[in-house]
Each structure stands twice: as C-alpha cells, then as structure tokens.
Amino acid sequence: MSKDYPVPAGFLERETEIKKSRFIARVYPVASRDEVKELAALAHREFPDARHVCWAYQIGRPGSAAEAGMNDDGEPSGTAGKPILNVIQHKDLGDVLVIVIRYFGGIKLGAGGLVRAYAGAAESVLSAVDRKVQQSRLQVRVALGFADEQPLRHWCENSDGLVEQVDYGSGVSALVSLPEVAREPFAGFCEARGLDYRFEN
Template sequence: MFPVPAQRLSRELVIKKSRFIAWAAPVTSRDEALQLLAEARREYPDAGHHCWAYVIGNPQSATSAAMNDDGEPSGTAGKPILSVMQHKGIGNLVVVVIRYFGGVKLGAGGLVRAYAGATEKVLSELPLKTEQPVTVCILNMDFSLEQLLRHWLHTEGGELQKVDYSESVQLTVAVPNAKLKSLEQFCLGSGIAFQLFADGLNE
C-alpha cells in the first residue's frame, strides 16, 4: 500500500519576481502524465519553461519514472522536482512546474531551491488516498457458486471486473494481494477453478 493523489492541485511560488506555478495530479501511465504537460502548455503558452517529473506505480519500486528540465540548466528543475516527489513517497503522481521569468537570474542553486520549493508547496497540501496492490484472477465455477463467491468478494474487499456466462460462470476479479492466499483457499474448498491473470494496481 502506498499514498497516491486523491485529486489535482495547483499552487504558486514567487521568487525574485519569477513565478513558479506547480501542478500535481494523479496518473497511471506515461501517456496520462504527458497529457497533463500538454494541458499546462496550452494554459500557459507564454511561460518560459514547463518542467516536470512523474512516478508511476509504487514510489519504492516505480514501474516508470522520468523528469525533464525543459530548457533550464541541466539538473536544476526536473531532478529537484523528482527528488521531492520521491522524498514524499507518493506514487502515480505527475508534477509540472511552469515558470515565468521575472528578470532576475536565480543561478543554478537558486533554480534548484525554487523548483524544489514549488514542488514541496503543492505536495504538502495535496490530498492523498491509499493505493492497494492487487492481483487480477479468473475464476470458473458452477452457477450455484456465483453468489457465494460474490459474497466473499464483498466481505474481503475484492472487486468484480467482468462476468461471462456460458456452460458455467467465469468471473474476472481484482483482489488485494494480502487476500490472495485466502481466495486460493476459499476456491479450493468450494470447488472453484482459480487462475492468476495479471499483476496490477487497483485504479
């Protein structure tokens, strides 16, 4: 389990007349992260820089992470944004920091502090929720066992994703990893055919 954004949030920091507008949002893929970046560029087309970083999946073992300085000196924008994100331990997160130059050069150290500060400001106020790693399974059973399985899912926090009816019933379910062994034992005792489908994250 790990924290993820519960919603989008925007905060602004002004340092020596330069404006740093930080956006934070939940994402589950690189494409979603880049969509938010494109939105920021459309909303602030005259800004000098749109720097960003994202972390997909569990922040302790991210499935994907990236950063970009967008024209700022190397290592002064994307890296401090990502560093703050990792320090906060928030997964499935993208942060875009939009900068309007105020006429006063900040220097490399000043830029690092400014981008980190803008990221810290938005993330310190970002509402969070808990994400649970889950495993998707396919279960085959007689019609008489369907309600029994549905009851198990309801009481144990599983999610029914798909139902197919033919000569028997096939349910595709997402189960918290902590409950996976319990589901296996339940299926074994009930005569339900159990098959792991894929590992994923509850979205």
C-alpha cells in the same frame, strides 16, 4: 514484506512567487507514462503563455520505482525536472506526477536559484497533498456457473474486490482484482462454492 506504499490521494495546486516569477505547482496521482504525457500536454494547453512547463514523475513503489522521468522544458539542463524528481523521491511517494508551470518575471534566477525555486515549488505542493495507501492487488481468473455470478459480485463488493471482466460461454469466466490481503478469504469463498480459480500474479 508489504507491497503497500503511499500515493497522492488526489490533485492539488499551489502557487509561489520568487523574484517576480510565478511558479504554479501541481501534483497528480498517475498510473502510466501515457497519463503523464496527457497531463503535461494539458498543462501546455491550459497555460499557453507560460515560459516553461517542467515535470517529473515516478510510478511504482518509492525506492524501487518501476519507472521515473523528468523534463526541463527549456530550462538549463538539470535545473527543473531533476530537483522536482529529487523532492518526489525524498517524500517517499509512488504513482505521482508533479508539474511546475513557470511565468518568467523578468529577473533571472541563475542555475542555483532555479534549482531552489523548482524544488521549493514541488515541496510546497507535496507537503500539502493528502496521501492514501496503494495496496498491491491480485488478479484472479474464476470459472463459475451462472448462479454463482451474483454471490461473487456480492463478495467482491464487501471485500474491496472488483469484477473487471466477465465472459459468458457454456459457463462464466470472470477476471477479479483483489487486495493482497484478500487472497486467502477469496480462496475460501471459491472452495466453499466449488469454483475453479487461478491467481495470475
């Protein structure tokens, strides 16, 4: 079973107006709850006079997300964060945060109207955002000689690998991140050069 899943390709903003209330919907790719908190705090700072800054997110594979959460930010319980999260889950996207900023226009929408408004705002931005595939990655620990470091970096550059960390002692120890599909080619590269390697996940 493939571990790849769709994620937002980048940031996008869409604005809708419902009965004079403005709804500014934003989508962000996110990798952690800390990032979610930072972006929510940023939205509060950016729109200090907004009535509500509501959001929902899910991290990991859609359908079996590692983590998800939502915030109604003062709207009646279940009328903002939950509808946003429902749309995210319906769109089958992972590693995604949607923030909806509301400026109240003076006309109350009622609970059903709020649910429709927040879901509609989330739908407008999630339908428009480009997607990319998040490939699951492997971490590999490699022990190598100084002469092997450059060939290792060169191999990674050509294979979507990333040398995340290098420690120098009597030899060189490198931590490499690779797409799942590169497992066997990387093992072949290491064996051809006589390098010790260990997949960490």
